[in-house]
Amino acid sequence: MSEPVIILVRPQLVENIGMVARAMKNCALHQLRLVSPRDHWPLQQLQKERMEAAASGAEDIFANTRIFHTTADAVADMQTVYATTARPRDMVKEVITPRRAADEARTRIKAGEKIAFLFGPERTGLENEDLQCAEKIINIPANPDFSSINIAQAVLLMAYEWYTSGYEGPMCKMELGKTVPASKKELNSFFSRMESELEICGFYTNPDMKPAMQQNLRNAFLRASLTEQEIRTLQGVLTALADGPKRSRKVS
Amino acid sequence: MSEPVIILVRPQLVENIGMVARAMKNCALHQLRLVSPRDHWPLQQLQKERMEAAASGAEDIFANTRIFHTTADAVADMQTVYATTARPRDMVKEVITPRRAADEARTRIKAGEKIAFLFGPERTGLENEDLQCAEKIINIPANPDFSSINIAQAVLLMAYEWYTSGYEGPMCKMELGKTVPASKKELNSFFSRMESELEICGFYTNPDMKPAMQQNLRNAFLRASLTEQEIRTLQGVLTALADGPKRSRKVS
Numbered sequence: 001m002s003e004p005v006i007i008l009v010r011p012q013l014v015e016n017i018g019m020v021a022r023a024m025k026n027c028a029l030h031q032l033r034l035v036s037p038r039d040h041w042p043l044q045q046l047q048k049e050r051m052e053a054a055a056s057g058a059e060d061i062f063a064n065t066r067i068f069h070t071t072a073d074a075v076a077d078m079q080t081v082y083a084t085t086a087r088p089r090d091m092v093k094e095v096i097t098p099r100r101a102a103d104e105a106r107t108r109i110k111a112g113e114k115i116a117f118l119f120g121p122e123r124t125g126l127e128n129e130d131l132q133c134a135e136k137i138i139n140i141p142a143n144p145d146f147s148s149i150n151i152a153q154a155v156l157l158m159a160y161e162w163y164t165s166g167y168e169g170p171m172c173k174m175e176l177g178k179t180v181p182a183s184k185k186e187l188n189s190f191f192s193r194m195e196s197e198l199e200i201c202g203f204y205t206n207p208d209m210k211p212a213m214q215q216n217l218r219n220a221f222l223r224a225s226l227t228e229q230e231i232r233t234l235q236g237v238l239t240a241l242a243d244g245p246k247r248s249r250k251v252s
Numbered sequence: 253m254s255e256p257v258i259i260l261v262r263p264q265l266v267e268n269i270g271m272v273a274r275a276m277k278n279c280a281l282h283q284l285r286l287v288s289p290r291d292h293w294p295l296q297q298l299q300k301e302r303m304e305a306a307a308s309g310a311e312d313i314f315a316n317t318r319i320f321h322t323t324a325d326a327v328a329d330m331q332t333v334y335a336t337t338a339r340p341r342d343m344v345k346e347v348i349t350p351r352r353a354a355d356e357a358r359t360r361i362k363a364g365e366k367i368a369f370l371f372g373p374e375r376t377g378l379e380n381e382d383l384q385c386a387e388k389i390i391n392i393p394a395n396p397d398f399s400s401i402n403i404a405q406a407v408l409l410m411a412y413e414w415y416t417s418g419y420e421g422p423m424c425k426m427e428l429g430k431t432v433p434a435s436k437k438e439l440n441s442f443f444s445r446m447e448s449e450l451e452i453c454g455f456y457t458n459p460d461m462k463p464a465m466q467q468n469l470r471n472a473f474l475r476a477s478l479t480e481q482e483i484r485t486l487q488g489v490l491t492a493l494a495d496g497p498k499r500s501r502k503v504s
Contacts, residue, residue, distance in 0.1 A: 025395060025398045026395055026398055026400075026405070028397075028398075056402070057398065091427070091429070092426065092431065093427055094424055094425070094427070095425050095426075095427050096425075097419075097421075097423050099416070141415060141419045142278050142279065142415070143277060143278055143279060143280040143415070145280075146277045146278055146280075146309065146310065147278070148309070149278055150271075150308070153408055157409070157412055160393075163394070163395070164351070164393050169349075171348060171349050171351070172347065172349070172352055173346070174344065174346050175344060175345055175346070175347045175389070176344055177342055177343070177344060
């Protein structure tokens, strides 16, 4: 098992279980366990349908979902368990952020450990007896004046932190399609032509300001990270403007 | 305005608008704008109720919600706009992660800029015309086989990244309640007593192994980061075990 297990303790609403499945699949998680769900499994047809509608394409998660009577049973084969709870408890335990938990879990899983994230029932949250099964507590940073997070949202945030802790893509990337960034030669050829056309048009009324104006215009275009194709288009724009209004074009 | 504006373009379901409000308030965001929502505002009573039920305590967001006809109108007073979309488009634009966008936005807002995050309609996502209003595209990292994220979940993830980009709390913290970590003196006094009690009980059958066994036991207890109170309890545990079964206690 190369991913953490998501455990919902005494979940109340089948819609939430469905949304949890969707959030899990969005973040490439597949192992769901339920401890004493309010509605007994296998679910009745109507409830199954409501859950699957909320899962919105992630119903395959339910084929592997395992049901347990107690939290202790559900975590019996785990080696490290992280419990999510917003409430401070009268017990001595390490409290960490979702991001730190995701990083730790990834390191532990790479070393072969079995890891679970525990989520409590909708209204009441995890009981002390559940927290007793967990090494650490995850506290999701949230507005202190409105910190109650829906269970599917909590699972999403934790699953997202798990997914992004393994994200190796770029933080930023220019989407270029079929074109490539312009070379300095292409850029400079455009700049020189623009500057000589502007000279011809009498744009530089104050010769002392000319170097600064040229520099500012070059910087503005540089910031746009222009492509080869865009330089060709801008050369065409210069030609059209320099040629002036076409006699053949009818202007109303 | 010291926070980014959330703009939903042509949102379809009032329940999603409600869940967006909840996600925003969870992350201390308050400014919501809607571009041509499917259901006209002010909403009819029934729809208003469905939206407020989904907002689950965040209804105050709607008191400040502003409605616009076009995306261009909605962003007219903004200085930098980030558009969230999962789809690669046939246009040259910088694509960044939510985390990078949140960091950038925080820097810009500190410098006095007005920033917006744009989210598209449920099924179709943002159109090219909407993307034309945005400097950059935010691509939420997700399972490539199941990347369709509910709009409220997308807002939550972006709002969460915004919130955590300003989070200055600890990544991990031992929750101690009213007690304090044990001092080395208290720890060593416990270790010495445990070791002498074990000596008396004949625990060290192989004298050569004794130093290693003591070291391992000390390390196991050290990893627990024991508190003053716990050391006192463990001293009591040692006393109780060393005294052996109490004659006065009735054992059935």
